[in-house]
Amino acid sequence: MENVEAAFRNIHQDLIDGCREGDQKAQFQVYKLYYKAMFNTSLRIVNDDMEAEDVMQEAFLSAFEKINTYSGTVSFGAWLKRIVVNRSLDALGKRKAIFEDIENHVGIRDDSSDDAAYREELNTKVEEVKAAIERLPEGYRVILSLYLIEGYDHDEIAEMLNISSSTSRSQLSRAKQKLVGEIRNKKINE
Numbered sequence: 254m255e256n257v258e259a260a261f262r263n264i265h266q267d268l269i270d271g272c273r274e275g276d277q278k279a280q281f282q283v284y285k286l287y288y289k290a291m292f293n294t295s296l297r298i299v300n301d302d303m304e305a306e307d308v309m310q311e312a313f314l315s316a317f318e319k320i321n322t323y324s325g326t327v328s329f330g331a332w333l334k335r336i337v338v339n340r341s342l343d344a345l346g347k348r349k350a351i352f353e354d355i356e357n358h359v360g361i362r363d364d365s366s367d368d369a370a371y372r373e374e375l376n377t378k379v380e381e382v383k384a385a386i387e388r389l390p391e392g393y394r395v396i397l398s399l400y401l402i403e404g405y406d407h408d409e410i411a412e413m414l415n416i417s418s419s420t421s422r423s424q425l426s427r428a429k430q431k432l433v434g435e436i437r438n439k440k441i442n443e
Contacts, residue, residue, distance in 0.1 A: 269329055272320050280317055287313075287330060291337045297398040298341035300387055308344050312337040338403065342413055345395060385435035393428035400425050 265286060271279025291312060296305035316323075316336050323332050386394055399405045399413070400421075407421040414421070 265329065269320070269323070272317055283329075284313055287333055290330070291333060294334055294337050294403060295341045297386075297402055298338065298395055299344050300391070300394060304344055305341070308340045309337060312340045315340070334403070338399070338405075338413065342395070345391060381436060381439065382432070385432055385439065388435050389428060389431055392424060393431050396421060396424040397428040397432065 265283065268279045268282050268286075272283055288309070292305055292309045295308040295312070296302065299305050299308060312333070316333050323329065386397060389397065395414070396410065399410050400407070405413070407418045407425075410416075410421040411418045416424075
């Protein structure tokens with residue numbers, strides 16, 4: 254019977270091993286392999302090219318310093334992405350991102366299950382959606398990116414942002430509403 258907790262076998266295990274030994278060539282190869290994806294992850298959260306670049310650089314340095322803590326139970330990319338997300342959230346924290354608590358709001362409706370809204374969202378061009386996401390307030394943009402794009406669940410988001418799961422859910426609901434509103438407003442103004 255196989256061990257359920259067996260380590261994840263990375264396709265670039267030789268490079269990871271090289272990084273553990275302090276091999277700068279291996280570090281550079283890992284950087285080249287993951288740079289673009291990690292930059293895009295950070296950019297979706299911080300919404301600023303220069304800041305995303307800084308965050309990503311810091312994340313790689315941190316990953317290489319702490320590579321011995323990588324246990325291999327998840328892919329190296331997932332481990333690195335978590336570092337990038339945490340660093341990106343730290344950068345936002347420095348900007349004093351405000352995450353509202355659901356208890357502070359009365360009468361919030363979640364229209365996300367409305368079929369017409371779904372059809373409208375599906376028919377919208379990808380670039381318009383990206384631009385609309387960039388225009389969202391920071392708190393909404395972060396929750397939307399972490400949930401829809403990065404694939405974290407509400408419990409993970411709550412832990413990362415030090416908020417409750419219900420706050421994550423309410424922020425996502427409001428972010429979706431705001432996103433649809435941004436897209437509609439853009440179409441009306443064109």
